[in-house]
Amino acid sequence: MTPEEIQKLLDTKFKSLNDKFIQVQQDLADARKDGASAEELGKLVISVKAQGTALDDFIEMQKEKVVNSVTKQFNDFLIENKEQLSNIKKNKQGTIEFIPKAVGAISTGSGVDAEDPNPNINTKPGSFGLRNDNDLLNLMSVTSTSTNSAPYTEWVPKDGNYAFVSEGGEKPQIDFKWENRYPSPKKIAAYEILTEEAVTDVTRLRSIAESYLRQKHDLFKVSATFFADGSGEFPLGATEYGRIFVAGDMALGVDNTNFMDVVNACVTDIYTTQNFTDEIEYMANVAMINPVDFYLELVSAKDERGLPLYPQAGLFNTVTIGGITIKPWSKIPAGKIFVADMKKYNLVNYIPFSIRVGWINDQFITNQFTILGESRFFQYVKNLDQNAFIYDDIATIKTAITVV
Secondary structure, three states: OOOOHHHHHHHHHHHHHHHHHHHHHHHHHHHHOOOHHHHHHHHHHHHHHHHHHHHHHHHHHHHHHHHHHHHHHHHHHHHOOOOHHHHHHHOOOOOOOOOOOOOOOOOHOOOOOOOOOHHHHHHHOOOOOOOOHHHHHHHOOEOOOOOOOOEEEEEEOOOOOOOOOOOOOOOOOOOEEEEEEEEOEEEEEEEEEEEHHHHOOHHHHHHHHHHHHHHHHHHHHHHHHOEEEOOOOOOOOHHHHOOOOOOHHOOEEEEEOOOOHHHHHHHHHHHHHOOOOOOOOOOOOEEEOOHHHHHHHHOOOEOOOOOEEEOOOOOOEEEOOOOEEEEOOOOOOOOOEEEOOOHOEEEEEEEEEEEEEEEEOOOOOOOEEEEEEEEEEEEOOOHHHHEEEEEEEEHHHHHEEEEE
């Protein structure tokens, strides 16, 4: 039990005894006032005496503890100053002063560091508060390859078509063409340099460093597959494939336009845009907006009676409305909307993410080492499939479809 807890118990005990003493005195006064019998008064007098004695004993016991403490201090004082006391006795002059010290509780403030501690001693292993966007890759067509090439072929109808033919008549000819394309692999990499002393002194530092490399790699990869501009060694992100919205027959045709009208207009535009006759329709599987727009356009939206317009929309959660999944993502700029059939975005993993450890330059003799994380992948959207991506302003699309 700590000194603070002991003192708290003593204070509680004193209060209890004192309260009982006050109460029995009051009971005696009330009994006298009400004309109680001598026998009843006698019992109360005994109670008062007993309670008073208990209170006095408790107080005396605490005094004794204090006296004992002071006595011990004085004895220790005499021993410590024995030589000085002998000189006073011999010279018949001089004084020495004894000041008893109040005993204090031992608290967290009783101890101090004699010198600055090594900060690494108190470093606790943990994790970084980084976002995990890997679920966005599941929207794509993700495959793997063990070769350094990921060619694909586009098949396109060319000329001619079926026709009704009379007996003996000439039958029409039809043909088609195909094109082979060869995307180049993209590599992403980063490294860290650590000292041997650091990984020895700080618990789990190496595993934390490796975890950080992996988390930053995954975030960078997801961001690149959506926003990289395709120049040089960069892949081409999905939003870069995105075209602007084309209203077509939907132009100026909607009264009291709301956000879902904007989303469904994009879905319709993607569905009805074809490269050639009889081409299979593209079905958008996701709409992505900024979290603030998600709140303003879905979570807080209300009808004319003040009721939630989309009660199924939870704050910052993915929601499916009318068959289209709407996701908030902080990487999407406020005011923008990205709608696409993301299955048309192909991600082919070539060299999976790996971590390698080694020495560069003079690290071997300076007790340092390098941890490298990297991966390689292919990405592409077939030329004909690029119509399945729209990236535009919400306000622009709303204006385009709203009745003037």
